[in-house]
Amino acid sequence: MASRSSSSHPAVAVRGLERAFKGGIKAVDGLDLEVPEGEIYGFLGPNGAGKTTTVRILVTLLRPTGGEARVAGHDVVSDADAVRRNIGVALQEAAIDPLMSGVELLRMQGALHGMRGSEARGRATELLERVGLTDAGGRRVGQYSGGMRRRLDLAMALVHRPKVLFLDEPTTGLDPTSRNALWREVRGLNDDGTTVFLTTQYLEEAEQLADRVGIIAGGSLVAEGTPAELKSRVGEPTLHVDLAEGADVPAARRALSTVGPLVDCADDARVAIRAARGKATVPDAIRALDDAGIAVESVEVVSPTLDDVFAAVTGSTLEGAGGGAADGETAGVGA
Amino acid sequence: MIAAAARESRVVGALGRRALTLQFRRAQLLMPTFVLPLFLLAVIASGTSAGRDLRDFPEVSSYLGFVVAGTLLQGALLAGLTAGIAMASDIEGGFFDRLLAAPVRRTSLVLGRLAGTLGLAVLQMAWFLTVALIFGASYPGGVLGAVGAAILAALTAVGIGGLAIAIAIRTGSMNLMQSIFPFVFVLLFTAPAFFPRDLLTPTLHDIAAYNPLTYVVEGARGLLQDDASLGDPWLGLAAAVGLAAFATGLAVLALRDRARRT
Numbered sequence: 001m002a003s004r005s006s007s008s009h010p011a012v013a014v015r016g017l018e019r020a021f022k023g024g025i026k027a028v029d030g031l032d033l034e035v036p037e038g039e040i041y042g043f044l045g046p047n048g049a050g051k052t053t054t055v056r057i058l059v060t061l062l063r064p065t066g067g068e069a070r071v072a073g074h075d076v077v078s079d080a081d082a083v084r085r086n087i088g089v090a091l092q093e094a095a096i097d098p099l100m101s102g103v104e105l106l107r108m109q110g111a112l113h114g115m116r117g118s119e120a121r122g123r124a125t126e127l128l129e130r131v132g133l134t135d136a137g138g139r140r141v142g143q144y145s146g147g148m149r150r151r152l153d154l155a156m157a158l159v160h161r162p163k164v165l166f167l168d169e170p171t172t173g174l175d176p177t178s179r180n181a182l183w184r185e186v187r188g189l190n191d192d193g194t195t196v197f198l199t200t201q202y203l204e205e206a207e208q209l210a211d212r213v214g215i216i217a218g219g220s221l222v223a224e225g226t227p228a229e230l231k232s233r234v235g236e237p238t239l240h241v242d243l244a245e246g247a248d249v250p251a252a253r254r255a256l257s258t259v260g261p262l263v264d265c266a267d268d269a270r271v272a273i274r275a276a277r278g279k280a281t282v283p284d285a286i287r288a289l290d291d292a293g294i295a296v297e298s299v300e301v302v303s304p305t306l307d308d309v310f311a312a313v314t315g316s317t318l319e320g321a322g323g324g325a326a327d328g329e330t331a332g333v334g335a
Numbered sequence: 336m337i338a339a340a341a342r343e344s345r346v347v348g349a350l351g352r353r354a355l356t357l358q359f360r361r362a363q364l365l366m367p368t369f370v371l372p373l374f375l376l377a378v379i380a381s382g383t384s385a386g387r388d389l390r391d392f393p394e395v396s397s398y399l400g401f402v403v404a405g406t407l408l409q410g411a412l413l414a415g416l417t418a419g420i421a422m423a424s425d426i427e428g429g430f431f432d433r434l435l436a437a438p439v440r441r442t443s444l445v446l447g448r449l450a451g452t453l454g455l456a457v458l459q460m461a462w463f464l465t466v467a468l469i470f471g472a473s474y475p476g477g478v479l480g481a482v483g484a485a486i487l488a489a490l491t492a493v494g495i496g497g498l499a500i501a502i503a504i505r506t507g508s509m510n511l512m513q514s515i516f517p518f519v520f521v522l523l524f525t526a527p528a529f530f531p532r533d534l535l536t537p538t539l540h541d542i543a544a545y546n547p548l549t550y551v552v553e554g555a556r557g558l559l560q561d562d563a564s565l566g567d568p569w570l571g572l573a574a575a576v577g578l579a580a581f582a583t584g585l586a587v588l589a590l591r592d593r594a595r596r597t
Contacts (some may be wrong), residue, residue: 060435060436061432061436061597063596081438082438085438089433089436091432095428095429095432097353097357097429104353104356108352109351111345111346111434112349112437112482113437113438114342114345114346114438116345156433
């Protein structure tokens with residue numbers, strides 16, 4: 001079983017990682033990243049960006065063709081067995097026997113990690129309770145919902161108390177309730193000290209869970225930082241004011257320009273300014289408009305999203321990014 | 336050293352249990368492994384029993400007791416083939432990745448699957464011998480002879496399983512594994528499964544000499560009939576063990592090669 005004592009090495013360290021497939025196509029091309037212990041690292045990118053290939057290398061299922069990668073202080077090629085002892089893996093599309101029960105699968109996973117029968121049985125009971133599957137544990141997995149399968153998959157990855165947990169698109173295809181339940185579980189695991197390496201194409205997931213986010217495109221890292229850092233690189237929040245019907249737009253623009261720099265706006269009945277102080281800008285804007293006698297329909301502060309960050313660093317948007325995570329907050333309704 | 340061996344044996348045991356459990360929960364695998372050989376036995380026993388009157392046919396206590404050795408062999412072939420199909424299914428479905436990401440010896444992954452095949456084959460052989468006994472077969476070799484024949488067949492299942500697993504690992508294709516099914520009958524009928532070798536056509540007789548399954552089925556027959564002239568059990572054991580060892584090695588090499596290639 002993996003030891004949970006802290007150590008000086010990063011949980012994941014990747015230097016110049018490369019993986020070329022037949023025909024010379026490079027799925028991963030000179031990737032560098034480092035994940036300290038105890039962090040939730042969100043690895044964000046569209047389909048085909050190289051996320052899954054990177055994870056498969058880190059969990060020793062695929063050999064790199066260049067560079068090096070260390071997980072929990074062990075080289076993924078020369079010390080693969082030590083890596084395997086320290087990681088938990090829940091890959092895309094939970095590969096679980098539909099004809100086996102949850103308890104049977106957890107006990108088998110325990111045996112794969114060297115547990116004796118009674119120890120594996122005890123751990124299976126504990127984990128089923130943890131992921132809320134105690135009542136379903138004896139049922140065959142074929143009768144489980146998608147969310148239940150994902151939770152069981154997560155429980156299987158945790159059997160040996162891994163130091164580093166790899167989750168490859170863990171909530172793809174899940175309904176919002178199941179997704180939230182899984183997020184809570186991931187946060188709980190991280191609170192217990194587990195480092196989580198999470199790949200996702202859902203912006204909201206990265207934003208909700210990750211301490212830091214790495215954006216991969218074309219096989220290499222194009223941006224990295226906390227969600228707030230990444231968004232601040234794209235720009236400041238914007239205050240959008242929808243004017244009441246018949247309002248004097250030029251007067252509104254003049255009034256708002258005293259609060260912040262004007263931003264071009266496609267809608268004639270809307271005026272926008274930069275709002276460096278975010279929501280704190282709203283009272284000033286309302287006051288300025290009120291003083292000028294301008295009637296307002298609504299006011300909204302829109303912050304840059306990770307999608308904006310992604311668009312800025314890659315020149316495209318995330319395909320299928322269901323959790324668009326618009327940071328817009330309707331802050332007030334017009335007078 | 337002992338602790339590591341005990342750990343790996345737990346892995347092999349767990350994987351073997353899983354393989355066997357799934358075998359019994361997949362109705363589509365039970366049909367070929369437990370029912371099909373008995374159909375063929377019924378056809379052979381009722382349709383070709385006149386062969387017993389041929390001049391060179393050996394003296395046996397019951398014709399059914401003579402041909403059931405062929406059923407054991409057929410069961411072994413099918414048990415082995417299903418091991419390959421199950422392995423390909425694990426690879427296609429992604430479950431094999433879960434096993435590969437666990438800190439276990441690659442050899443244990445192959446041995447675990449083969450342990451399931453061995454367990455399945457033992458159950459099959461007991462079933463075939465019992466059904467044949469109920470329908471009138473006699474085993475002059477007694478319980479020991481029956482157990483010996485079952486062991487020979489079960490080891491053969493491991494050998495065929497090893498070959499099938501090696502192919503499954505190389506190809507990762509369940510469709511291809513299923514398409515191999517007809518070749519089982521080629522192997523079966525190029526061995527004297529239901530007739531004495533001396534009654535085969537000269538060409539088939541010559542081919543049979545190179546088929547290791549010939550020595551297995553003759554050895555099993557010799558044990559069941561307690562008649563060494565029908566087949567040498569030790570030669571059968573050597574063929575079965577040799578095939579099992581060779582095929583297991585081949586499967587392990589295929590797995591290592593796969594790990595190198597990926």
